[in-house]
Amino acid sequence: xxxxxxxxxxxxxxxxxxxxxxxxxxxxxxxxxxxxxxxxxxxxxxxxxxxxxxxxxxxxxxxxxxxxxxxxxxxxxxxxxxxxxxxxxxxxxxxxxxxxxxxxxxxxxxxxxxxxxxxxxxxxxxxxxxxxxxxxxxxxxxxxxxxxxxxxxxxxxxxxxxxxxxxxxxxxxxxxxxxxxxxxxxxxxxxxxxxxxxxxxxxxxxxxxxxxxxxxxxxxxxxxxxxxxxxxxxxxxxxxxxxxxxxxxxxxxxxxxxxxxxxxxxxxxxxxxxxxxxxxxxxxxxxxxxxxxxxxxxxxxxxxxxxxxxxxxxxxxxxxxxxxxxxxxxxxx
Numbered sequence: 001x002x003x004x005x006x007x008x009x010x011x012x013x014x015x016x017x018x019x020x021x022x023x024x025x026x027x028x029x030x031x032x033x034x035x036x037x038x039x040x041x042x043x044x045x046x047x048x049x050x051x052x053x054x055x056x057x058x059x060x061x062x063x064x065x066x067x068x069x070x071x072x073x074x075x076x077x078x079x080x081x082x083x084x085x086x087x088x089x090x091x092x093x094x095x096x097x098x099x100x101x102x103x104x105x106x107x108x109x110x111x112x113x114x115x116x117x118x119x120x121x122x123x124x125x126x127x128x129x130x131x132x133x134x135x136x137x138x139x140x141x142x143x144x145x146x147x148x149x150x151x152x153x154x155x156x157x158x159x160x161x162x163x164x165x166x167x168x169x170x171x172x173x174x175x176x177x178x179x180x181x182x183x184x185x186x187x188x189x190x191x192x193x194x195x196x197x198x199x200x201x202x203x204x205x206x207x208x209x210x211x212x213x214x215x216x217x218x219x220x221x222x223x224x225x226x227x228x229x230x231x232x233x234x235x236x237x238x239x240x241x242x243x244x245x246x247x248x249x250x251x252x253x254x255x256x257x258x259x260x261x262x263x264x265x266x267x268x269x270x271x272x273x274x275x276x277x278x279x280x281x282x283x284x285x286x287x288x289x290x291x292x293x294x295x296x297x298x299x300x301x302x303x304x305x306x307x308x309x310x311x312x313x314x315x316x317x318x319x320x321x322x323x324x325x326x327x328x329x330x331x332x333x
Contacts, residue, residue, distance in 0.1 A: 005241040006297075012239030015232045016249035022229030024256040028264060029222040033215055037087045040219055041196035047223035048230070049189035055182040064179055072184060075172035076191025082165035083192075089158035093151035099159045100257055101138040104250060106163030107170075114171050127248070133283045134251040140276025170246070173237040181234040185227070254280050 030040060055061075064072065089099040108131060115121040173184060240246045255277040 008239045009241055009245050012236045012246055013249040015236030015239060016246050017252055019229045019232035019236060020250060020253045020256055022225050022232065024253065024260060026222045026226040026229065027257075028260055029218050029225070033218055033222075035215065035219070037083075038196045038199040040222075041083070041192055042200065043216070043219045044223040044226060045189045045192040045196065047220055048185065048227045049193060051224070051227045052182045052186040052189060056180075056186060059180070059182065061180050061183050064176075064183060068176055068179060069187065071172060071176055072179065072187035073191060075169055075176075075184070076188040078165045078168040078172060079188055080192055080195040082162050082169055085158050085162035085165060089155075089162060092155050092158055094155055094159070099162075101254065102156060102159035103163045103166065104253060105135050105138050106160050107166045108248070108250075110164045110167035111170055114167060115174070118171070119174065127245075130248050130283055134248060134280055137276040137279035137283070138251070138254050140272045140279065170233075170237050173234050177238045181231040181238070184234050185230050188230070248283070251280050251283075 033040060035043075063069070086099070086103065089103075092099075094102075112123060112127075112131075116123060176184060236249070237246045258273065258277050
């Protein structure tokens with residue numbers, strides 16, 4: 001049981017890391033698009049919906065029961081709330097990096113507490129230490145407590161709200177482990193498109209400038225990349241045995257965002273930011289390597305009983321024939 005969990009944890013971490021790389025690419029693309037957030041949401045998740053629906057048809061995935069469908073719909077609602085709070089924080093007086101750090105620093109706390117209360121998941125002894133180190137690295141990079149005097153402290157509630165709803169979304173993914181990721185994302189897309197359309201009707205009367213072909217192409221490209229990223233994220237959270245493992249792996253988004261800031265936008269980091277990025281990368285790399293070693297050790301140990309069983313059977317046969325002799329079992333030599 002422990003061996004299969006170690007393997008699942010390692011696979012889940014890989015999916016989360018892949019997801020963060022892809023979604024970081026989406027953020028870089030969307031940054032150059034002059035459309036409003038609701039316009040991007042409608043186009044992006046319409047494309048995502050077609051991709052998920054096509055995948056479900058090709059793979060033969062069936063629609064879930066009404067109870068599971070309700071959970072998936074609630075997950076989609078949590079995702080839309082996450083996006084709403086995140087975008088509100090990004091458009092507020094808070095610096096973009098501070099918003100991202102507050103989200104990733106608060107979301108694991110909400111996630112682990114909820115997983116413990118609702119799913120009765122145990123918290124590994126070393127996980128709090130890993131969490132503290134990652135939070136310390138995030139604070140070194142963006143220093144979110146240094147809020148400008150013209151920006152009220154209550155503004156920090158926006159990224160905290162995004163962290164909470166992001167945790168609820170990931171928790172919902174873990175409560176529907178039996179549902180294939182394309183089906184999960186299909187419901188997510190339906191809710192997101194309806195949310196975007198409703199927002200456009202209530203808040204803005206402007207329509208997407210679809211005649212701008214190059215911009216529409218960038219949005220469609222971001223939709224395809226984001227689709228693979230979201231499916232990887234869902235699969236990652238479904239694969240791990242403990243929600244905090246996926247949360248720790250998600251901290252790789254900090255050095256990724258940091259790298260985009262340096263290499264694309266040319267903003268030179270300070271010493272503390274470099275130390276923070278190094279700390280976060282180191283703890284996540286060490287965690288992934290540990291899971292890989294545990295998975296390999298579990299696989300080798302799983303083969304040992306199979307090697308010993310024929311030896312025991314042969315010995316019993318010898319004893320029953322009156323030709324018993326001592327045997328030294330050597331496994332894995």
